[in-house]
Amino acid sequence: MSSRVAPGEEVTPGLDRRAELKEFLRSRRARLRPEDVGLPTYGRRRVPGLRREELAQLAGMSYAYYARLEQGYGDTMSAEVLEAVALALRLNEEERDHLIRLAQPERTQAAPPPQQLRPTVRNLLDALGVPAYVVSRRMDILGWNRLATAVFGDWAQLPPEERNLARLIFLSPATRDRFADPDRAAVRAAGALRMNAGKSPGDSHLSSLIHELSQRSEEFRRLWARHEVSCGTIGDTVRMRHPLVGEFDLVHEPMALPGGAPMRLVTYHAEPGSRSEEALRTLASWEMAPLR
Template structure:
């Protein structure tokens, strides 16, 4: 695994697909112990995880062929080989997709363009206002494009921030006030970094996204450490997130995101409490707490 500073240097010049592919595969090998996949460990190892020849054996390809892939030459590999490598590495669905995007971006039909500034449709804001749980909409860069009053009561009043500061990653890594709203901010931060890395693989030409990653790399040691782990994910889908609020204390919310169709990629993020739980009662208290209601977000463009 590269050092955090090496990972930062890579960000500074944008993601080089060969370098990213090589480091991603190495990081995935390093997390697998030989005994976990039925291979002898052969005693003490200089570096953790599987050797390249062991991974090639598991994937059913020659060592030279796999070594070429790990050197960043994925364009000539067949889909069958990439799928076999993904299985041997025990990749998640998100990691498998990330591998394909790095090795063969043409399979994803991605254009090297920078997405234009985004804003949500008025009907989406009406939907947010009608939802009885904390809900907000984010772009692929994790810019916060819209939210409802209950989201503001749980996370803080985003309407008090300038539009360019309304970004989930920037708030998690750089805002102590936001971090205090999470009972386990370290876990949340690692999740956000993994979402950013996956989205960076999907939008390699997004200059604003890489400017955000560069800013976080320069200002946050925690982000540098998280980024160097090469984790990729869609976020805490279906997982319970432990929140901490100055009025109602700690409570759990279940995170359920969904894609919004039409236009640039956006996600509707919703969080709900288990019926009949203390957490549901905490949400009711926040909903009725007038001082926790935020000003309705405007329609400024997020740049």
């Protein structure tokens, strides 16, 4: 199944915002214990985590008012209420933004238009001396340079509709083999998709990708159910694996590209003077060698 849909083809509807908000709040409550937030423990608990009434107490609101939020009626609530809930749940910045987008859809950005790289961005990719690629909000791979091919594999050999980073991480054994820790790569991919779906819940193409991954990958279903919201920490180290040079570490640096639909330029570099830098230099010389 393709993550893109041809004109006239039926598509999966956008995500159910209220259902997403309900499950997100439940999942965040479940990871907190009363003793974590200074509350006494009493009674037998059928499910882990804070009860609704305990969360409402922490956020300084009535149980009934918080219950309405967890039922999906966040659009009637003030920014101060949402901030209080985010603080009580100990949400990080990405999770807080996700809560606000789900609760107040008027703040949510519309689904992005079809995306193409500007010629200047393609030139930039070619000029960079490190592995780099550009992805859309749906994690479609829109462009890459030759060093990215050396590290991640030859995406040019794939049909355009299969050039999606999340799809490859969950469904392509060859792609997973390029990561020394494919489980960590999967966690990051699921978290990024969850965050991006919150930004564009009406994006039917993104919903189709999520539906496909849910149908075809048990690992994705498990990670998606966790409601983690993250695309990884800027400056993270990613350990890669290559049949030519073995394992090596690269520092991951994503950055937003200005103008038009949301796109991210993702670069990877090795620490100067490290064995990883030597491995990357070897891959560069191999990739840039003229064909015979």
